[in-house]
Amino acid sequence: MDMNYEIPxxxxxxxxxxxxxxxxxxxxxxSPSVAGLTGITVLSVVTxxxxxxxxxxxxxxxxxxGVYQKIAVFNEVWLKFSDVLSINLxxxxxxxSVMMLIVISFISCMVHLYSWNYMHGEDRFQMYYAYLSLFxxxxxxxxxxxxxxxxxxxxxxxxxxxxxLIGFYYTKPSAIAAAKxxxxxxxxxxxxxxxxILLVSQNxxxxxxxxxxxxxxxxxxxxxxxxxxxxxxxxxxxxxxxxLIFIGGAGKSAMFPxxxxxxxxxxxxxxxxxxxHAATMVVAGVFxxxxxxxxxxxxxxxxxxxxxxxxxxxxxxxxIIACTQTxxxxxxxxxxxxxxxxMMFSLGVSGWGEEASEGFTGSLFHLFxxxxxxxxxxxGAGAVIHAVHSxxxxxxxxxxxxxxxxxxxxxxxxxxIAGVPGFxxxxxxxxxxxxxxxxxxxxxxxxxxTSGITAFYMFRLYxxxxxxxxxxxxxxxxxxxxxxxHTPMMNLALILLIIATLVxxxxxFGHFVSADGKAIELPFHLAxxxxxVTVGLLGIAIAYMLFAKENDKPTKITNALGGFxxxxxxxxxxxxxxxxxxxxxxxxxxxxPAAWVDRNIVDNIYNGSATLTAVTSxxxxxxxxxxxxxxxxxxxxxxIFVALLFLFAN
Amino acid sequence: MEQVPLVxxxxxxxxxxxxxxxxxxxxxxxxMMLMSTELILNSVNINFIAxxxxxxxxxxxxxxxxxxxxTVAAGEVSLAIAIIINLYRRFKTVDVEDTTxxxx
Numbered sequence: 168m169d170m171n172y173e174i175p176x177x178x179x180x181x182x183x184x185x186x187x188x189x190x191x192x193x194x195x196x197x198s199p200s201v202a203g204l205t206g207i208t209v210l211s212v213v214t215x216x217x218x219x220x221x222x223x224x225x226x227x228x229x230x231x232x233g234v235y236q237k238i239a240v241f242n243e244v245w246l247k248f249s250d251v252l253s254i255n256l257x258x259x260x261x262x263x264s265v266m267m268l269i270v271i272s273f274i275s276c277m278v279h280l281y282s283w284n285y286m287h288g289e290d291r292f293q294m295y296y297a298y299l300s301l302f303x304x305x306x307x308x309x310x311x312x313x314x315x316x317x318x319x320x321x322x323x324x325x326x327x328x329x330x331x332l333i334g335f336y337y338t339k340p341s342a343i344a345a346a347k348x349x350x351x352x353x354x355x356x357x358x359x360x361x362x363x364i365l366l367v368s369q370n371x372x373x374x375x376x377x378x379x380x381x382x383x384x385x386x387x388x389x390x391x392x393x394x395x396x397x398x399x400x401x402x403x404x405x406x407x408x409x410x411l412i413f414i415g416g417a418g419k420s421a422m423f424p425x426x427x428x429x430x431x432x433x434x435x436x437x438x439x440x441x442x443x444h445a446a447t448m449v450v451a452g453v454f455x456x457x458x459x460x461x462x463x464x465x466x467x468x469x470x471x472x473x474x475x476x477x478x479x480x481x482x483x484x485x486x487i488i489a490c491t492q493t494x495x496x497x498x499x500x501x502x503x504x505x506x507x508x509x510m511m512f513s514l515g516v517s518g519w520g521e522e523a524s525e526g527f528t529g530s531l532f533h534l535f536x537x538x539x540x541x542x543x544x545x546x547g548a549g550a551v552i553h554a555v556h557s558x559x560x561x562x563x564x565x566x567x568x569x570x571x572x573x574x575x576x577x578x579x580x581x582x583x584i585a586g587v588p589g590f591x592x593x594x595x596x597x598x599x600x601x602x603x604x605x606x607x608x609x610x611x612x613x614x615x616x617t618s619g620i621t622a623f624y625m626f627r628l629y630x631x632x633x634x635x636x637x638x639x640x641x642x643x644x645x646x647x648x649x650x651x652x653h654t655p656m657m658n659l660a661l662i663l664l665i666i667a668t669l670v671x672x673x674x675x676f677g678h679f680v681s682a683d684g685k686a687i688e689l690p691f692h693l694a695x696x697x698x699x700v701t702v703g704l705l706g707i708a709i710a711y712m713l714f715a716k717e718n719d720k721p722t723k724i725t726n727a728l729g730g731f732x733x734x735x736x737x738x739x740x741x742x743x744x745x746x747x748x749x750x751x752x753x754x755x756x757x758x759x760p761a762a763w764v765d766r767n768i769v770d771n772i773y774n775g776s777a778t779l780t781a782v783t784s785x786x787x788x789x790x791x792x793x794x795x796x797x798x799x800x801x802x803x804x805x806x807i808f809v810a811l812l813f814l815f816a817n
Numbered sequence: 818m819e820q821v822p823l824v825x826x827x828x829x830x831x832x833x834x835x836x837x838x839x840x841x842x843x844x845x846x847x848x849m850m851l852m853s854t855e856l857i858l859n860s861v862n863i864n865f866i867a868x869x870x871x872x873x874x875x876x877x878x879x880x881x882x883x884x885x886x887x888t889v890a891a892g893e894v895s896l897a898i899a900i901i902i903n904l905y906r907r908f909k910t911v912d913v914e915d916t917t918x919x920x921x
Contacts, residue, residue, distance in 0.1 A: 796841070799841060
């Protein structure tokens with residue numbers, strides 16, 4: 168351990184929070200460009216430092232005897248309750264947290280750059296940058312957390328920053344509703360997370376990740392034994408604890424049936440969707456399961472199966488909905504849900520140990536590549552929206568001349584997400600499907616089908632935006648000219664992301680990130696690569712036939728599908744079911760009686776006691792006459808009474 | 818020389834005490850009320866000294882206590898006079914019956 172990680176890590180964490188405090192206190196007193204430059208400078212420094220830390224960790228001194236170590240750079244007692252219970256704050260570096268550092272800082276930096284143009288002229292521009300800094304700080308703190316409680320704290324902080332940014336346009340009722348929905352749904356899920364933390368950490372006797380994994384990922388240790396002994400509905404206490412924790416992760420990562428908040432979260436500014444709701448915060452759930460993966464894999468495989476099936480169902484479900492949406496950001500949102508579900512089920516099918524843990528590496532590899540190409544897709548969509556001033560596909564078509572850089576980035580990202588050989592998504596998805604093939608055939612089939620659908624809806628989106636119609640004339644004041652000449656920073660961010668997306672797939676990911684820290688070779692099976700590529704190309708071909716030129720085939724197909732199309736278009740009525748459950752059942756059966764009890768019984772007890780006091784004091788206040796000698800009389804009577812008491816009491 | 822019996826002194830102090838109490842209740846002038854409280858305190862002083870002399874002639878605690886009471890009474894008088902002056906400035910009177918607005 169020659170390398171000193173302390174100073175870079177302190178800077179990485181504290182620069183964004185200092186920037187947040189500065190920007191939010193300064194507010195409108197500084198000009199938007201000062202605020203923007205502050206944000207961009209801070210994030211550039213953080214990005215450089217993250218790359219520096221990652222280089223040192225992966226290539227210089229993170230590896231000892233072929234195993235990447237967990238390095239606790241800091242681990243300071245923060246709250247001490249007793250000798251055995253204290254909450255620490257610190258910084259832990261291990262392959263996944265270092266990998267996340269790169270993803271978060273790089274994407275956040277791109278988003279800061281991009282927002283310079285995208286948010287130009289917005290009211291509260293300074294606060295926007297302040298919130299971005301807050302989010303970056305919270306997310307960085309989440310991934311380097313040394314213990315599960317620290318993670319929970321930062322988990323809530325990212326939730327808050329997400330809430331603030333979704334509701335950034337707070338004069339729009341739909342944005343407020345979306346922010347509230349996101350907050351409430353994730354908070355509901357976090358209840359599970361908190362219960363899970365309490366259950367697991369109480370039994371493990373520690374909050375610290377390293378100690379917890381050491382104690383629970385060994386079925387023979389007394390801690391694991393006691394947790395495995397208890398059983399409820401056929402699963403051990405440990406499995407239940409991990410499932411509760413997974414509920415928190417599922418809420419944050421928008422897994423079915425807690426996915427409902429993510430599509431609505433698209434009400435926020437598009438760069439925010441790119442950063443928070445595509446690349447970083449929504450993968451926190453995957454990160455959480457990956458962080459506790461040894462416990463899942465060794466001691467609670469049944470909980471891991473649940474993770475796998477929830478992921479597989481969500482992947483297919485969200486992909487089908489994505490095919491029917493017409494708001495381009497919502498298509499991307501459902502696509503994000505589907506891709507995160509890929510990462511989830513990849514963890515779910517993974518086992519423990521060298522070859523079997525291929526799914527673990529695949530999941531995080533996909534997380535890594537997905538962050539780049541999905542952020543790029545969102546930023547491309549943002550550029551389109553910026554140019555067209557609409558989110559609806561109806562208003563688009565034939566934009567490839569008007570937005571050449573956006574077109575290129577969108578095309579590359581679509582090729583990547585569709586898994587076309589040579590592009591980033593191909594490599595990661597191949598690992599995932601190979602792991603699923605070895606782990607669970609049903610999940611493999613769902614995954615294969617989903618990757619075909621993915622290719623279809625992504626290219627539907629691509630063709631609908633950039634082809635379909637001939638370039639329309641006279642959109643706003645910019646008309647037909649090249650719209651991108653006005654947005655240099657957006658172009659820069661897109662070009663940097665294009666480069667990143669083209670490169671990341673070729674990283675030998677298995678060398679750096681694996682379940683147990685030992686490098687693994689990701690096997691390349693030609694036989695396993697052919698089916699996903701075939702279905703992917705098939706999906707692209709169908710999308711080409713239907714959407715490359717304006718025609719009536721899509722309408723015919725939707726008419727033929729009838730009810731199913733309508734159900735998918737309405738997101739399978741999940742929102743309506745939630746509304747039914749909350750409004751009709753919970754509000755009527757629990758909310759109203761509780762309100763009645765509160766208004767009529769609880770309130771009356773307090774009102775009654777207050778009234779009693781008021782009446783009594785009103786009736787005796789005449790005694791306070793203001794005449795000193797009357798008071799003296801009371802006093803004298805009191806003295807005489809006490810004197811008599813002393814005289815005759817015995 | 819024949820000593821004055823203790824009872825006589827106690828009768829004197831009782832008379833003083835009840836005169837004080839009566840004055841405090843009956844008088845309307847605040848300065849007179851203040852003087853009445855002085856009478857009450859002095860009756861107590863007389864009791865202390867008398868008991869000291871008749872019961873514990875070789876000790877001085879009673880004397881000391883009466884010294885303390887005189888000191889405290891002096892402080893009390895200065896405080897009371899200050900209050901009375903303030904009241905006078907406010908109400909233009911020292912009649913206790915006219916200053917009844919200082920309640921709730």
